[in-house]
Amino acid sequence: MRYAAPTTIKEAAGLLAKAKGSTFVLAGGTDLLVRMKGGFVEPDLVVDVKRIPALQTVTKSATGFRIGAAVPCAALGENTALKKAWPGVVEAANLIGSDQIQSRCTVAGNLCNASPAADSVPAMVAAGAKAVIVGPKGRRTVPVEDVPAGPGKTTLKKGEIVEAITLPKPAPKSGDAYLRFIPRTEMDIAVVSAGVCLTLGPKGVVKKARVALGAVGPTVLLVPAATDAIVGTTLDDEALAKLAAACEAACKPIDDKRGTIEFRTEVAGVLARRAARIAYQRAGGE
Amino acid sequence: MMSGVHVSTTINGDAVEYVCHPRETLLEVLRNRLGLTGAKEGCGTGDCGACSVTLDGRVVCSCLVLGAEAEGRSVGTIEGLSTDGQLHPLQTQFIKNAALQCGVCTPGFLVAAKALLDRNADPTEEEIRYALAGNLCRCTGYDKIVRAVSAAAKDVRKHQR
Numbered sequence: 001m002r003y004a005a006p007t008t009i010k011e012a013a014g015l016l017a018k019a020k021g022s023t024f025v026l027a028g029g030t031d032l033l034v035r036m037k038g039g040f041v042e043p044d045l046v047v048d049v050k051r052i053p054a055l056q057t058v059t060k061s062a063t064g065f066r067i068g069a070a071v072p073c074a075a076l077g078e079n080t081a082l083k084k085a086w087p088g089v090v091e092a093a094n095l096i097g098s099d100q101i102q103s104r105c106t107v108a109g110n111l112c113n114a115s116p117a118a119d120s121v122p123a124m125v126a127a128g129a130k131a132v133i134v135g136p137k138g139r140r141t142v143p144v145e146d147v148p149a150g151p152g153k154t155t156l157k158k159g160e161i162v163e164a165i166t167l168p169k170p171a172p173k174s175g176d177a178y179l180r181f182i183p184r185t186e187m188d189i190a191v192v193s194a195g196v197c198l199t200l201g202p203k204g205v206v207k208k209a210r211v212a213l214g215a216v217g218p219t220v221l222l223v224p225a226a227t228d229a230i231v232g233t234t235l236d237d238e239a240l241a242k243l244a245a246a247c248e249a250a251c252k253p254i255d256d257k258r259g260t261i262e263f264r265t266e267v268a269g270v271l272a273r274r275a276a277r278i279a280y281q282r283a284g285g286e
Numbered sequence: 287m288m289s290g291v292h293v294s295t296t297i298n299g300d301a302v303e304y305v306c307h308p309r310e311t312l313l314e315v316l317r318n319r320l321g322l323t324g325a326k327e328g329c330g331t332g333d334c335g336a337c338s339v340t341l342d343g344r345v346v347c348s349c350l351v352l353g354a355e356a357e358g359r360s361v362g363t364i365e366g367l368s369t370d371g372q373l374h375p376l377q378t379q380f381i382k383n384a385a386l387q388c389g390v391c392t393p394g395f396l397v398a399a400k401a402l403l404d405r406n407a408d409p410t411e412e413e414i415r416y417a418l419a420g421n422l423c424r425c426t427g428y429d430k431i432v433r434a435v436s437a438a439a440k441d442v443r444k445h446q447r
Contacts, residue, residue, distance in 0.1 A: 003308035098420020103344035
């Protein structure tokens with residue numbers, strides 16, 4: 001195995017594009033090193049992106065936030081402006097693993113690891129986050145939901161690296177939230193999860209909504225029918241029941257030791273409802 | 287033949303140089319090349335925290351860090367917790383409160399607890415339990431550990447005054 005720690009994104013993408021054999025990007029390493037240890041992957045080249053200055057910072061601009069791909073999730077929780085703007089995304093990112101893992105893990109890595117149960121991903125999908133991808137053909141920006149292709153698989157092409165995740169500036173009267181179900185209080189993988197982002201119009205009526213579910217399909221699912229269920233309502237009990245039904249209908253989970261199909265499906269509706277209530281309150285609704 | 291990576295880093299305040307294999311972990315480097323055997327390998331997959339060290343001030347599992355990644359960084363291990371032969375209040379309180387039995391998890395708990403007290407010298411019981419959630423102990427049932435950290439926090443605050 002070769003280890004490279006380039007200092008520019010161009011150099012990093014070039015190394016990956018040219019390399020033969022099995023190549024991996026190393027950000028926090030909290031997934032990659034575990035897979036190496038378990039013998040699931042045998043990299044010929046590991047490209048550490050933590051030495052690239054532009055990937056190490058969170059920046060705020062007039063259009064929103066840019067989270068460098070090497071920024072550990074712990075740093076997101078320490079960023080007051082980001083937490084205020086996107087509390088759901090930051091809470092989701094901070095749920096990943098222990099303090100030890102938080103010091104290393106990144107939202108870009110969480111996205112590219114492509115686990116359907118990745119905590120930060122439903123929250124980012126709901127928030128309308130985008131992935132900035134650099135490759136041999138230059139830069140492209142895609143919605144984060146377009147990156148995972150299935151468990152452990154992404155749509156990234158050879159030589160491509162996620163350089164940053166961008167979040168828009170939150171619209172006035174909007175709020176987001178993320179909830180997951182685990183059988184304990186910390187250090188576990190989501191059995192089911194839900195991320196919701198709402199924007200309110202006059203009189204507390206939901207104007208825009210994005211609802212995403214985790215661990216109930218091969219990738220995190222954006223649920224357009226859930227949007228339809230609550231837009232134009234004040235998130236009353238009837239709207240919440242419709243939201244839950246839309247989420248249940250979108251679920252296509254597996255049965256495994258952590259949860260059955262029936263359990264995951266029902267809990268997806270429950271979590272979406274609860275997350276929607278929190279997002280609604282954060283948006284200033286009653 | 288292995289192609290070694292030459293690394294210059296700082297460990298417990300001292301400049302250290304080593305050559306390691308590209309896929310060797312920081313834990314392996316500390317234990318096998320540098321003789322710093324305080325950090326232990328429990329699970330090797332970032333679940334148990336027995337290998338906890340600090341990297342540029344943040345607590346990490348050294349089994350999930352490559353030795354090569356330490357280039358130019360500052361590493362803190364359990365060996366650096368006491369100063370001039372004086373135990374850190376955490377170490378004193380772990381002994382006083384019998385917060386260890388077999389001792390394999392103890393260095394990791396101490397490093398993680400030190401990281402907590404460095405950013406919050408007055409943690410609640412809940413904050414202590416969350417901060418130590420990445421450290422597993424199969425002997426004590428955690429209660430004595432939480433009490434020891436709480437007592438050490440009090441000592442640290444007294445010292446700061």
